Amino acid sequence: MWVLGFVSLLMDISSEMIHSLLPLFMVGTLGASAVAVGLIEGLAESTALVVKVFSGALSDYLGKRKGLAVFGYALGALTKPLFAVAPTTGVVLAARLLDRVGKGVRGAPRDALVADLAPAAVRGAAFGLRQSLDTVGAVLGPLLAVGLMLWWANDFRAVFWVAVIPGLLAVALLQWGVDEPARHVGEKRTNPIRRENLRRLGGAYWWVVAVGAVFTLARFSEAFLVLRAEQSGIAVALVPLVMVAMNVVYAASAYPFGQLSDRMNHKVLLALGLLVLIAADVVLALGGHWTTVLAGVALWGIHMGMTQGLLATMVADTAPAELRGTAFGVFNLVSGFAMLVASVVAGLLWDRLGASFTFYAGAAFSALALLGLLKKP
Known part of the structure; x- marks a missing residue:
């Protein structure tokens, strides 16, 4: 539970370092309009919502959660350099969509993995711990972004490059720090979203x-x-x-x-x-x-x-x-x-x-x- 919590913390630091600055970057550096900012954010979040359903169902069908969660976190981490090199809002849109696809892929399998690993008697504490550490990342990310912006005289792209580091650390920690429970032998695969x-x-x-x-x-x-x-x-x-x-x-x-x-x-x-x-x-x-x-x-x-x-x-x-x-x-x-x-x-x-x-x-x-x-x- 602690490892999964710190995975969430590291990825939230990485994401919030970028998301807390991205509207200013798009408007001030790339010359985007407020309408474009709203459209990009709306498309990104809608994409994540749709993907969550299918990734959760796929994790049930496969009987495996960790692989999908690792893929989702890796996709999120690997989009961070796109923000740093983006010359246009079109590239930012592509990066945001890929980033939210990663979030959608990892969200439901990760939550299901928490439920699979945590004993029923302490399941509430397990979800609370993961959420707490995730939120610590949401605090540290913007604070780190503000500090680096002050240090580097508002160099957005340099801050975005730094955000790659905690993202990759999150992927490594999940890959090597969490063992998934084995699938029960003889369990039959069925389509989870059948009626x-x-x-x-x-x-x-x-x-x-x-x-x-x-x-x-x-x-x-x-x-x-x-x-x-x-x-x-x-x-x-x-x-x-x-x-x-x-x-x-x-x-x-x-x-x-x-x-x-x-x-x-x-x-x-x-x-x-x-x-x-x-x-x-x-x-x-x-x-x-x-x-x-x-x-x-x-x-x-x-x-x-x-x-x-x-x-x-x-x-x-x-x-x-x-x-x-x-x-x-x-x-x-x-x-x-x-x-x-x-x-x-x-x-x-x-x-x-x-x-x-x-x-x-x-x-x-x-x-x-x-x-x-x-x-x-």
């Missing part, structure tokens, strides 16, 4: 998928946290530190709450997580001062720590072992599309009714999800 296999996932699993989607509708893109921070009067140069603060809280809380989920009723913990999200939305809706915004962002991070590893644990618990890859792929796909819808709606509300109404709407969706928890699957 009869999807039926085997059962009502409890689909209830988790539905709750996860409503959770995501309630928790739209974190880009709106950055916009709210900018409105509060925080200096533009310091606004990215708001996301660093959120990820620090997220990283610090994910593992303890993962441990707690092994000893506590999952529905109760999900309900508490929703109450924290409602509190975060209300604070962000009311707050105009930077200290209030920071408090809301911290509550948001606690909510993430309480719920993200827990939802992954619930997917693992409700899906048959031989269909876990498919289960995680479908869960990620549905949640990803819910995030897309939520972010579009949040943007419309922001433009037409203001920031406060956007966060009040998030609180309302959270309350809806809380009501959904009252119905037993």
Whole structure:
């Protein structure tokens, strides 16, 4: 579990070093428009969502997770030099698509591998640990990028070359640091996405998928946290530190709450997580001062720590072992599309009714999800 966690940490450092600077690089260095930036990011994330389903199903069919995860991490690492040498936005688009294909390939098999390796009694702690270390990488990557930009006088390409190193280290660590459980002898291969296999996932699993989607509708893109921070009067140069603060809280809380989920009723913990999200939305809706915004962002991070590893644990618990890859792929796909819808709606509300109404709407969706928890699957 620790090795898988550090693999995620290293790859997140590599990816966030680039992603935290990429919009500025495309606009300032390559002369891209904001529309082009949005199109590239939208195409990239949509690609990752679709690939996740097929990679998860393929890992179930093969009975092997590690090989696909290694391939996905390797593809992500090998795209990093393309960003460093990119002369046009077309090359950046190709690099982003390949990078997100890598993320899609590795995501569901890696989560299924965590579930395969972790004893059921500590599965929540295992997912919490991996998520916590992954989020530490999301904190360290932007900080390292900012430090190198200051040191090298805003040399984007030099920073992108440095990002190759942790990416390759992640691949090496996964390849030689993790042993995959052997496939059971005599197990028959079947297509995991055939109708009869999807039926085997059962009502409890689909209830988790539905709750996860409503959770995501309630928790739209974190880009709106950055916009709210900018409105509060925080200096533009310091606004990215708001996301660093959120990820620090997220990283610090994910593992303890993962441990707690092994000893506590999952529905109760999900309900508490929703109450924290409602509190975060209300604070962000009311707050105009930077200290209030920071408090809301911290509550948001606690909510993430309480719920993200827990939802992954619930997917693992409700899906048959031989269909876990498919289960995680479908869960990620549905949640990803819910995030897309939520972010579009949040943007419309922001433009037409203001920031406060956007966060009040998030609180309302959270309350809806809380009501959904009252119905037993």
